[in-house]
Amino acid sequence: MKGVDARRGAYTHMLSLLNSSTVSGPLSQPSIADLAVIKKRLLDEPADSVVPLGDTGYQVRITDGPNAYMQYKDVFVRGIYRFRTDNPSPVIIDGGGNMGISVMGFKHDHPASRVTVFEPDIAIGAMLRENLVRNKLDRDVSLVPAGLAAEQGTVSFQADASAGGQITENGAANTSIEVVPLSRFITGPVDFVKLNIEGQELPVLQELEASGAIAHIQRIVLEYHGWAGGQQVLGDILNLLNRNGFRYLVHDFDNETCTTTKPPFRHRPKAHWFCLVYGERVSV
Secondary structure: OHHHHHHHHHHHHHHHHHOOOOOOOOOOOOOHHHHHHHHHHHHOOOOOOEEEOOOOOOEEEOOOHHHHHHHHHHHHHOOOOOOOOOOOOOEEEEEOOOOOHHHHHHHHHOOOOEEEEEOOOHHHHHHHHHHHHHOOOOOOEEEEOOEEOOOOEEEEEEOOOOOOOEEOOOOOOOEEEEEEOHHHHOOOOEOEEEEOOOOOHHHHHHHHHHHOHHHHEOEEEEEEEEOOOOOOOHHHHHHHHHHOOEEEEEEOOOOOOOOOOOOOOOOOOOOOEEEEEEEEEOOO
């Protein structure tokens, strides 16, 4: 029972921090039944339609229903990008802004935040900008129409009109995009960096380390992509964060977002898997 009580106490303490005065409003907390209704409504919405985003009060143009539901759930219900800060106008970098739901979450929690958001897909980037303007959340938001990589240049890109567009070298590309190193956009303290860049997380972090820009970052959340048959670099990412002064946590999402990692454990050669890595710089 002591272990259960300790976990309950830790959870209560976490909620009190997340809902402190340094965060604008509480997480969206629909009941299980209400979330099921929101899910059904969003899943049924056609691509490129303007819809209410759950119970947030926001109206968004969506790439497609499943993508809208998953982002609403992860950002506003699960709070995967929430963070606590004493800075009333935190500096935030959003790598992989997609249709703008993550930026909307940042602006909901920190209205005076200064956000730089990267989205290489031109059509989705236009949707992102439209959604921020429609909901009056575009103040102090800079949209960079490029992807993130270790070096500046033009690369092959497989766009999917949803959330899975990625840099590719296997001949599956259907367009090309501009890419830039993130260090070029870091000139001072950064309160929070979010990276959801479809497998480019390690080279982007390596460039930040080599340039010294990583020293300006206080917190980071990245989505690690375990592609089936691909290189396993999660250990490299964790070691890089560790040697640069970050304490980290790893979370494998819920069962809707990532089923592959749930027990009973077994290797599935053709299954992708994903996890979140949260790092925060600590004083020692």
